[in-house]
Amino acid sequence: MSALYKPSRLRAALSVLLVLGPGFFVLDRALAGGGHYYPPVSDPLVIEECGGCHMAYPPSMLPARSWQAMMASLDQHFGDDASLPAASAARIERYLMWHAGDAAGSRHAGKLLRGVSASAAPQRISELPKWVREHREVSRAEWADPKVGSKANCPACHRDAERGYFDDD
Amino acid sequence: MNAAIRTLVLSLLLAPPAVVQAAGIDAQIERLAGEARAADPAFSAFSLERGAELHQRAFAGGKPDTPACATCHGKDPRQAGQTRTGKRIDAMASSVSPARYGDSEKVEKWFKRNCQEVLGRA
Numbered sequence: 001m002s003a004l005y006k007p008s009r010l011r012a013a014l015s016v017l018l019v020l021g022p023g024f025f026v027l028d029r030a031l032a033g034g035g036h037y038y039p040p041v042s043d044p045l046v047i048e049e050c051g052g053c054h055m056a057y058p059p060s061m062l063p064a065r066s067w068q069a070m071m072a073s074l075d076q077h078f079g080d081d082a083s084l085p086a087a088s089a090a091r092i093e094r095y096l097m098w099h100a101g102d103a104a105g106s107r108h109a110g111k112l113l114r115g116v117s118a119s120a121a122p123q124r125i126s127e128l129p130k131w132v133r134e135h136r137e138v139s140r141a142e143w144a145d146p147k148v149g150s151k152a153n154c155p156a157c158h159r160d161a162e163r164g165y166f167d168d169d
Numbered sequence: 170m171n172a173a174i175r176t177l178v179l180s181l182l183l184a185p186p187a188v189v190q191a192a193g194i195d196a197q198i199e200r201l202a203g204e205a206r207a208a209d210p211a212f213s214a215f216s217l218e219r220g221a222e223l224h225q226r227a228f229a230g231g232k233p234d235t236p237a238c239a240t241c242h243g244k245d246p247r248q249a250g251q252t253r254t255g256k257r258i259d260a261m262a263s264s265v266s267p268a269r270y271g272d273s274e275k276v277e278k279w280f281k282r283n284c285q286e287v288l289g290r291a
Contacts, residue, residue, distance in 0.1 A: 079232065080282070150254045
């Protein structure tokens with residue numbers, strides 16, 4: 001029997017794998033997340049109300065002034081009346097602005113907000129210049145796929161979108 | 170909300186198979202039947218047939234991309250549906266989604282929103 005297949009060596013190799021394996025997995029995930037990590041919504045009310053019809057988009061994808069404008073026009077929310085009781089709306093607005101892409105101390109600031117003028121309050125994430133650039137390789141046929149259906153449907157392609165990871169390219 | 174519409178929509182919730190219903194839905198049905206009776210003395214009971222028909226009927230009063238309840242919820246209330254933005258909607262039948270009708274406020278919120286979008290009125 002060759003020395004390579006000694007049971008003791010095999011055991012040792014297996015132990016090393018068992019110890020390091022999960023570590024590599026985590027590292028790989030961290031690297032894959034890379035520059036495309038947007039912390040998911042953690043507030044249950046925001047998840048419930050913003051995530052009822054579409055994915056609850058990470059607040060760091062828009063500047064605070066965008067969220068403020070959006071919360072002030074919920075009765076005309078992309079063609080739907082998404083009005084909320086005043087108390088819920090106020091709490092959600094606070095959360096969104098606190099976690100906005102340009103909020104003070106935001107570690108995730110600027111990534112999607114590059115090229116957005118400081119006076120603009122964009123409403124559609126899918127119209128941000130950086131978003132458009134990142135998605136230019138997506139073909140018309142892919143957008144038309146019934147499993148996608150809409151540019152609002154991030155998780156159709158970004159499988160870990162709900163956990164904040166938007167790589168998958 | 171119009172009591173007749175509410176009557177019809179609610180009858181859907183009674184869709185077969187007739188398995189054990191969650192406590193929540195019985196309370197909702199009782200509440201809405203009371204409101205329907207108050208609004209329309211001719212109201213007698215919810216109808217499964219009228220509810221099923223209403224669920225699939227195409228209306229012109231709402232948004233063009235959501236003419237019917239079934240547009241998003243699917244024809245079979247025991248199956249999951251999908252919003253226009255691709256988000257999964259749990260099945261409407263309480264036999265499949267027993268937790269669905271536990272909260273009156275939530276029921277009212279969604280009837281109001283969705284009737285507005287499909288029928289053009291709450």
